[in-house]
Amino acid sequence: MKIYRKIFILVLTFCITAPTAAQNMKTLNHSTQYSAFTDKYIDSMEAAKSDFDYSLSQYGNDSLYISFYPKASYAPLFLPPTFYKGISHRTLALRSNKNDQHNEALDNVMMSLYLKRPDLIGTTESRLDIIGPTLEVKHRITPDEQQLTKHISPRAIEPEIEDFGISIYKPNFWSYNGDYYMQFLQNYVSDNWYKGGESNYSMVGAATLQANYNNKQKIKWENKLEIKLGLQTSQSDSLHTLKTTEDLLRYTGKYGLQATKKWYYTVQLLAYTQFMRGYKNNDSFTYSDFASPLNLNLSLGMDYNVDWFGKRLTGTVHLAPAAYNFKYVSRLALSTRYGLKEGSHTLHDLGSECTLDLSWKFSDMIKWKTRLYGYTTYKRTEIEWENTITFQFNRYISSNIFIYPRFDDGTKRDSKYNYWQYKEYASIGFSYSF
Numbered sequence: 001m002k003i004y005r006k007i008f009i010l011v012l013t014f015c016i017t018a019p020t021a022a023q024n025m026k027t028l029n030h031s032t033q034y035s036a037f038t039d040k041y042i043d044s045m046e047a048a049k050s051d052f053d054y055s056l057s058q059y060g061n062d063s064l065y066i067s068f069y070p071k072a073s074y075a076p077l078f079l080p081p082t083f084y085k086g087i088s089h090r091t092l093a094l095r096s097n098k099n100d101q102h103n104e105a106l107d108n109v110m111m112s113l114y115l116k117r118p119d120l121i122g123t124t125e126s127r128l129d130i131i132g133p134t135l136e137v138k139h140r141i142t143p144d145e146q147q148l149t150k151h152i153s154p155r156a157i158e159p160e161i162e163d164f165g166i167s168i169y170k171p172n173f174w175s176y177n178g179d180y181y182m183q184f185l186q187n188y189v190s191d192n193w194y195k196g197g198e199s200n201y202s203m204v205g206a207a208t209l210q211a212n213y214n215n216k217q218k219i220k221w222e223n224k225l226e227i228k229l230g231l232q233t234s235q236s237d238s239l240h241t242l243k244t245t246e247d248l249l250r251y252t253g254k255y256g257l258q259a260t261k262k263w264y265y266t267v268q269l270l271a272y273t274q275f276m277r278g279y280k281n282n283d284s285f286t287y288s289d290f291a292s293p294l295n296l297n298l299s300l301g302m303d304y305n306v307d308w309f310g311k312r313l314t315g316t317v318h319l320a321p322a323a324y325n326f327k328y329v330s331r332l333a334l335s336t337r338y339g340l341k342e343g344s345h346t347l348h349d350l351g352s353e354c355t356l357d358l359s360w361k362f363s364d365m366i367k368w369k370t371r372l373y374g375y376t377t378y379k380r381t382e383i384e385w386e387n388t389i390t391f392q393f394n395r396y397i398s399s400n401i402f403i404y405p406r407f408d409d410g411t412k413r414d415s416k417y418n419y420w421q422y423k424e425y426a427s428i429g430f431s432y433s434f
Contacts, residue, residue, distance in 0.1 A: 183429025204230035218258035247274040299323035315358035323353035339410035351377035380410040
């Protein structure tokens with residue numbers, strides 16, 4: 001009985017330990033055998049490392065020279081995500097080799113990928129063996145064959161010292177822009193034209209120049225100069241060869257301190273007059289002249305920067321509850337015509353002022369510029385609304401339509417238009433912007 005008991009114990013022990021031993025042997029055999037695909041990868045890594053070592057040695061920096069040879073076990077980390085049987089077998093084995101910490105860490109990384117992101121696994125180890133390289137590796141690079149160069153001691157490289165001039169440029173906070181146009185109109189009417197009329201020639205030229213300062217630290221200073229002059233001939237006028245249709249010289253200056261993103265505390269100075277004398281047909285009387293009148297308006301208020309519709313509508317709105325207005329007329333004969341007392345050259349008053357200066361670009365070919373100015377002393381009121389619609393045919397050719405209604409109850413009342421005044425023209429010609 002004792003003999004049978006010993007035989008039974010030996011058979012039972014063999015049955016328990018045999019699968020484990022077989023599994024460990026299979027794992028060991030698998031860990032030492034690599035496919036031709038992996039062998040070629042390792043050889044390429046070793047060749048790359050050899051080139052890398054040679055490059056480092058050429059610079060003579062021993063601290064950068066590190067003797068490192070890639071191992072086959074690192075290949076799964078750099079190859080496309082692949083399911084390897086050996087990794088799962090080693091991880092699920094009853095006994096693991098605790099001495100090989102590197103392989104154990106690599107196996108843990110790959111198993112984490114298998115369990116958490118199986119969707120990334122694109123192929124298997126068996127499939128890689130099938131699609132592996134058709135040419136077998138005839139010569140395997142050994143570590144001894146990599147030592148192609150000797151270590152070179154570091155050499156100090158003295159830099160070449162040259163004299164360089166240091167230039168310091170201050171930031172330029174100024175911006176400049178402007179636009180010009182000169183346009184013409186010719187009209188011919190024969191003497192026997194059934195509706196009458198007369199032939200004439202006319203032209204209008206304008207320039208707008210801007211110089212703006214903005215230090216990006218809440219301070220801005222804007223300067224705009226507007227010049228416009230229009231002339232025409234008239235056969236019916238026997239006294240004047242040329243008469244003005246447009247005559248403007250205007251300066252607008254603003255100094256602002258930023259309050260919020262869009263609002264500025266602003267002081268605005270507005271000054272405007274004309275260049276030439278103004279006449280009517282067959283009338284020698286001078287109705288206007290340089291400094292007759294000359295208007296100055298100084299106001300204190302706030303500016304709002306308009307930037308709407310994707311920067312197509314831009315400009316400013318100036319609201320000033322406190323404004324000082326000064327009017328000067330050099331010709332005494334025109335004093336009463338411009339609201340001054342007879343025999344007086346100047347007029348002073350206080351009031352409130354509002355200015356809207358906007359530009360709306362409907363398209364690359366159509367643009368509308370408008371200026372609405374209003375000033376009131378609560379006894380008299382001035383309102384000017386200038387509208388210019390520009391049709392840009394190409395870079396240099398454009399057409400303008402100008403509409404200008406004006407209200408001033410400080411002047412003499414007209415029996416037909418009351419205190420309203422109107423001006424309009426259409427022209428075509430040359431234009432340029434920068």
